[in-house]
Amino acid sequence: MTYQVHIIGGGLAGSEAAWQLAQAGVKVRLSEMRGSGDMTPAHQTDGLAELVCSNSFRSDDADRNAVGLLHAEMRNLNSLIMAEAGKAKVPAGSALAVDRDAFSAGVTRALAEHPNVEIVRERIDALPSFGLTIVATGPLTAMGLAESIGAATGEEALAFFDAIAPIVHRDSIDMDICWMASRWDKVGPEGDGKDYINCPMNKAEYLAFHQGLLDGEKTEFKQWEKDTPYFEGCMPIEVMAARGLDTLRFGPMKPVGLDNPRTGHWPWAVVQLRQDNALGTLWNMVGFQTKLKHAAQVELFRTIPGLEKAEFARLGGLHRNTFIQSPKLLDRQLRLKKTPHIRFAGQITGCEGYVESSAIGLLAGRFAAAELAGNAIAPPPLSTALGALLGHITGGATADSYQPMNVNFGLFPPMDEKVHKKQRKEAMTSRARAELAEWMAEIA
Template sequence: MTETLHIIGGGMAGSEAAWQAANAGVRVVIHEMRPTVETFAHRTGSLAEMVCSNSFRSDDDKQNAVGLLHWEMRAAGGLIMEMADRHRLPAGGALAVDRDPFAEAVTERLRAHPLVEIVEEEVTALPRDGHWIVATGPLTGSGLAEAIAAEAGQESLAFFDAIAPIVHADTIDMETAWRQSRYDKGETEDERTAYINCPMTKDQYEAFIDALLAADKTEFKPGETAGYFDGCLPIEVMAERGRETLRFGPMKPVGLTNPHAPKEKPYAVVQLRRDNALGTLYNIVGFQTKMKYGAQKSVFAMIPGLQEAAFARLGGIHRNTFINSPTLLDADMRLRSKPHIRFAGQITGVEGYVESAAMGLLAGRMAAAEIEGGQLPPVPETTAMGALVTHITGGADAKTFQPMNVNFGLFPPVDARGGRKGRQVRYKMYTDRAKADWADWLGHRAAAE
């Protein structure tokens, strides 16, 4: 009888790893501590619960690295992408997901799989034998985190993650705000009107920045340092870097026309993106925050259109741990000191839902092949999957290793020059090469089976 693969953690990475391994014929047990042990950010006991944002970012597989990663996961029969597509929401060119039905669907599919068992328990130590994948994500339980740190011979690296607030749609003043995707992007009317926009004048923006900088904020405990992932900076940290930073970031006023005052160009715009299929909830895009709850309510009430807004969830900040993967993991994502244990997901130092699920996909396939007595060929580093796994298992400098989203800077270069047009040609070359190499790799794997 085939040996069992044990997976610690039922988030994006753990769920995808379980799906891939089970579909390869391997029995899988998912050990998930929720809902028995709660976390700061999670609200349910569902697998693959989304907590920070409801967006998988760009779905453009010809000009964007994360869109290419979407394509590769779909080609590999990924559960996370299948459920994301099934529960997608209008979001212009982005892939936004109705978060609760999405997580419930992932959970239902895994519970229904004859080779998958889900055990609600907390694992607090590294297992001594067997086949294991640690996919505990950014909120790894303290007991297991301490065990990982002890095994690594050093303290786990850490940074801080912030989450954005969610607003009840019927409390937004639509006589001030309007619906429009930036540059009217989208193929349908729903997609072209997927965002709600709140305009600001220069005086309103300056007053907002002043209030943001002066607001009460969460303080760190003694000994903690505020290391943030640049892709998920709290808005007040961005404001501290310069008063115009937000205007060139999440509050940029470009590609939008206010129908209430079409001749007046807003100085800044706050965007909200639909958070559920009913359209009753919207999250404030890019507004991760470490402000205390009372301060959030008063500061966000300064945004035109949100004066009377009611919040389904306020923002917050939490500790996010990850290992120094280039030092600790081999090319097959195994812990060098305990090769029966693989790591996958955000704990490896990839950042983002899709990247986490992608590393789960690879870990699940690698573990299944090993259990069946084989080994997968190396994943081509010319693919999005290969670029990520190469980065975390040796491509990155261990001394400066920090969480990373997938991007074309991780890929072996292609030769294309000529300004902006050259970039578009180069990105297309990256994606064409990646798709061919990924299809070839999947074909080799199928032939081996």
């Protein structure tokens, strides 16, 4: 197939960009190295849009949560990622979580069946010298292409470490000790207020566990890796533990809002597991990203009440992520300033999170389609979730201070009028909806 846009990378951003272009009538070549004999350190399959860490797209509350608002905006723009997430969703309270295999299969099928998309299993080792291109290779970009990007930008890529949480077989969890509940019994879409498995810890158990995190054998860094920072949103649990004795009790192991039905009280600490597949046979340990060595993980995590006989479908791991200095290198259309036939999308731009990566892929696809049609479109307003995220990536921070960022209301411009703090989020989402509707009407 003769193509008009070349997309490099079949993750969330690349898949979304391909869909937006294809739906606009543009012929797309989607190059994905997985399936060609190459694999990244974190992926396990050759499926498009494979989720390598959590299976959660986070809050689906579009009235009071910035990422929920981003969900809604993407749905309004016919996002493939959000459509397939809806089809593959599993109970997760007010969050949107998916069966990762069903989700990836749905995205792969939709693109494979689209007449405007050609999926090619190949590794691209250099940036194309001509032709509209979207680079969406993510934080695990192959070395050859990474070097080509470095040569094209004249800048070193920033880097940080990302960790993966373990997944447990449901039938190995002792439900005589654990119980099902969502925090404060909150009921989300298609949930019942009992969407998480909760493992209770008393004070002595928590203190022993905390010490075990500090003492456990961990992955060793090479010398050049030692000064590379972590992204706060995927902080390994043992790194959090080192920050203080109660850090975990105010973070991923907080017990508030979780009454143990056997005692009628909140435990001292709680380990939560979230459903990972539609069958409910696999559950991931929420917030338990880790760089502990595998044997140390099994030994320590089996000291958690209810997980004494836990069988792990996947243990935690650590990989190195890279991203470019987008505020310095990209324009507001996500084009590389030095070579504007190339756009970047997804985590390689420095956005963080599944939804955010997909959203930037959506925008890159729409920008490229408009450029081909001779109708360049303005970026979405900064008061929308899409616009706020794009603004952060392309100019919301200096290159020296630029760090991966999830979408949040701190990226949005403040309200013009006086709004009480309790009504601020609702007011910002109302403003975002109105301005997104105006923008969509303009680009139609």
